[in-house]
Amino acid sequence: MLHVHDLRQEPIQVPTRPRAFEPAARADQTIRLKQDQTIYSEGQKVLAFYQVEAGAIRIYRLMPDGHRHILSFCVKGDWFGLEQGDRRADFAEAVCEARIRPFATTGSSTFTNNLLNIALANLAKAQSRQMAMIEQSALKRVAVFIQEMAERHPGESEFDLMMCRSDVADYLGLTIETVARSFTKLRERRIIRLKGKLQRCVQLLDRDALAALAL
């Protein structure tokens, strides 16, 4: 089965004329971010959209009751900040130290065409996540999540999640405890191994078993 997630790992293809970004993409315009630094907040005016160069970004919303829900994690190559309307509907923060490159929202029509592709890619991603969220099983959600993250490190059997359990929980719609328990189950089944003082480094031991869990 083809996974729509596939389009996330590669820098989202902007098939026609990548040069169109040239005007906004001057060298040295890269922005460096510290951990938890805010890029924009809900309600702010939309000034630009961004591509991640390094690190990870979390896009989230706050619900009326104060609950935080993370809509997506963006890593190297991912685009974010392209919104409908001229006001931010969500927050963007650095998960860890990160670098991003801003692009102006105004542009030529060929530019608009590229924006369309980015928007469609984001839409596809959102729909895929919708599918994953529907899955009731916590273990399955976590399995899907790990796969999703693993796809961003092709060829490597070991990678750093970068985000804390709380981030994962808010992303998957679970509690911290349930996330931890799911990780433990995967470890007990020898599907993954966790490393590092905060257990955020994942080593894949049995990709097939993981894929089977994720369905």
Next chain:
Amino acid sequence: MLHVHDLRQEPIQVPTRPRAFEPAARADQTIRLKQDQTIYSEGQKVLAFYQVEAGAIRIYRLMPDGHRHILSFCVKGDWFGLEQGDRRADFAEAVCEARIRPFATTGSSTFTNNLLNIALANLAKAQSRQMAMIEQSALKRVAVFIQEMAERHPGESEFDLMMCRSDVADYLGLTIETVARSFTKLRERRIIRLKGKLQRCVQLLDRDALAALAL
């Protein structure tokens, strides 16, 4: 623990793969659809995208285990069928008798800007749904769903859902039984009243209480 995610009494219209017509060159001409008629299927080439003129359309995907998940319901004024790539990633079917208008995807560049807006609108909708799906409570999901449907009939306190419980269940990631129980709770609390032989007509009795449930 074996999670053989059951093929939930796979609803009705499975084996039916009615002829998908080729909208082809004859764009901008209204198409009339019968109930459950297929507009396009997964894997087909993208020939057009559509705007709903009347009735309702369900957009869904089939998971490897045969489980159906409905990504969205589209009613009058909604756009659908705008995808990334040139192949369909999902299915589109008429929920009931419906009318849609096709548009060629090879539009001029003046069109592109509008396409972007449509894509962004769909993206925003998908993200909103992601938020709603995270909500654990079945009652809350159903409340959000009814609100969502009510918003499409502004000024009216009564409207027809058009889709069956099975559709609602696949949309909300619940079982038919849980959907029915939630409807019953809303009825018992005098928040809605259900009408019609199939109880698919909703009358809003207490909008505030509904909004409170939906958070």
Next chain:
DNA sequence: CGTCAAATTGATAAGACTCAATGGCAGTGG
């Protein structure tokens, strides 16, 4: 050593799923 933060583990209860049965309505055929 004490403190802190993050993650893990444990016990309990609430909520949703599963299986099973019921009721209402429409169409069909004797």
Next chain:
DNA sequence: CCACTGCCATTGAGTCTTATCAATTTGACG
């Protein structure tokens, strides 16, 4: 006209998963 059947929605009983509340572990740092 009435029994029969199928479809859809609803309800009931039992089981299982996860949220909740609480306690414990681990490593880092002063």
